[in-house]
Amino acid sequence: MEQMDVIVLGAGAAGMFAAIEAGRRGRRVLVIDHAKSAGEKIRISGGGRCNFTNLGIAADRFISKNPRFALSALKRFSQWDFIARMDGAGIAWHEKTLGQLFCDGSAKQVVDMLLGDMARAGVALWLGCGVTAVRRGAAGFEVETARGLVRAASVVVATGGKSIPKMGASGFGYQVAESFGLGVVELRPGLVPLTFAAQELDWMVPLAGVAVQGRVSAGRTGFDEAVLFTHRGLSGPAVLQASSYWREGDEIRLDLAPGLDVAAVLGQAKRAQGRAALRTVLARILPEKLARHIEADLAITAPMAEISRADLERVTLMLREWRLRPVGSEGYRTAEVTLGGVDTDGLDGRTMMARGVPGLFFIGEVVDVTGWLGGYNFQWAWSSGWAAGQVA
Ligand code: FDA
Numbered sequence: 001m002e003q004m005d006v007i008v009l010g011a012g013a014a015g016m017f018a019a020i021e022a023g024r025r026g027r028r029v030l031v032i033d034h035a036k037s038a039g040e041k042i043r044i045s046g047g048g049r050c051n052f053t054n055l056g057i058a059a060d061r062f063i064s065k066n067p068r069f070a071l072s073a074l075k076r077f078s079q080w081d082f083i084a085r086m087d088g089a090g091i092a093w094h095e096k097t098l099g100q101l102f103c104d105g106s107a108k109q110v111v112d113m114l115l116g117d118m119a120r121a122g123v124a125l126w127l128g129c130g131v132t133a134v135r136r137g138a139a140g141f142e143v144e145t146a147r148g149l150v151r152a153a154s155v156v157v158a159t160g161g162k163s164i165p166k167m168g169a170s171g172f173g174y175q176v177a178e179s180f181g182l183g184v185v186e187l188r189p190g191l192v193p194l195t196f197a198a199q200e201l202d203w204m205v206p207l208a209g210v211a212v213q214g215r216v217s218a219g220r221t222g223f224d225e226a227v228l229f230t231h232r233g234l235s236g237p238a239v240l241q242a243s244s245y246w247r248e249g250d251e252i253r254l255d256l257a258p259g260l261d262v263a264a265v266l267g268q269a270k271r272a273q274g275r276a277a278l279r280t281v282l283a284r285i286l287p288e289k290l291a292r293h294i295e296a297d298l299a300i301t302a303p304m305a306e307i308s309r310a311d312l313e314r315v316t317l318m319l320r321e322w323r324l325r326p327v328g329s330e331g332y333r334t335a336e337v338t339l340g341g342v343d344t345d346g347l348d349g350r351t352m353m354a355r356g357v358p359g360l361f362f363i364g365e366v367v368d369v370t371g372w373l374g375g376y377n378f379q380w381a382w383s384s385g386w387a388a389g390q391v392a
Helices: 013-024 040-048 071-076 079-088 108-120 172-179 198-207 237-243 262-272 278-282 288-298 309-320 376-389
Strands: 002-009 029-032 051-054 093-095 100-103 124-126 131-137 140-145 148-157 184-190 211-218 221-229 233-235 252-255 322-324 337-342 360-362
Touching: 002 013, 002 140, 002 172, 013 029, 013 108, 013 148, 013 376, 029 148, 040 051, 040 108, 051 079, 051 376, 071 376, 079 108, 079 376, 131 148, 131 172, 148 172, 172 184, 172 337, 198 221, 198 233, 198 288, 211 237, 221 237, 221 252, 233 237, 262 278, 262 309, 278 288, 278 309, 288 309, 309 322
Parallel strands: 002 029, 002 148, 029 124, 148 360
Antiparallel strands: 051 100, 093 100, 131 140, 140 148, 184 337, 211 221, 211 252, 221 233, 252 322
């Protein structure tokens, strides 16, 4: 039977980072993953360029039952620390928008950097090896794997969330947490496209592929980014972001012209371009296809000068405060993250160790810390992995 100091479950962003740190401290580390290759989500992330962190890391960019929990780890190993690792490895990067940092080349460079650092730190890696159980042993823990039983003083659970099952996602980390008496905060898909009932869908489907710069709000939280109409409903960054704040049964509010005084624009057009069609005026604000669609939907055929005040108000309301009630989301099949997870009440925010179970750690997405779209989730994986790697 193999005896290690640290077993890391999951060779994703968090697990690899924790393993590197523990290995550098001279610990005998074994990383186990049932997937055929390590860092699969890193490889496909950011459209193949990995949005590896964000310059604007702050507590309000993370969703958790305890939003302050993540702060300690995020401060101790910050976005600047990860950027220094990228620079040290000679991986070129750029800021795209909203502080989001991407590789100039390919996400594979990040995976290669992590695999190289793991090898140099003497970390062993078992791929294609499922883990079925973790239990307390005589001196630490016993981990049941497809290659047999392995023992270690510390176990770091980095098995990620439930999103994208076909990429190896499983609920295993939550089961481990519960088996050791830790709580699990309700799980839901996050950063996910929203779906609609037939009536709204009939409206949206002809617009599939049309994108507009809008503001999508769920509850009190709104996001100014692109909104994309699809064959299933709504997607695009603003919708994905809002989806993490949306609860089943709630409305979302769509502002198709954020910050614009639409009533004033329409009033001015009514006076100065009385013969223009509504769609022509709207096409100055919106993609032409959407402008035509709104005109047809509101059944306003008169030229601007003849459109009643009430009808112009309907147009303004539709553009600035369109209320929609999604029937659901596309679920874990396409969700970028899983909201909820191992309850932070049971974890030490400095080390990620389970309070009542010395030697057992939870890091990355399996924990009830979920970032916004834009590199926040990888930063959480690096920071929480780093924190555990200092003590595991
Ligand atoms: P992760 O899911 O990466 O790794 C968990 C590992 O555990 C997997 O390799 C899995 O195979 C393994 N595992 C699970 N159960 C097991 C078991 N029972 N036995 C053995 N192994 C097991 N974030 C971001 O910041 N910037 C971005 O650009 C993107 N882009 C992006 C695109 C897409 C399509 C997705 C789906 C997600 C993103 N994300 C992202 C989110 C980001 O990928 C995610 O938050 C991190 O990968 C989480 O890292 P973890 O290491 O916690 O889990």
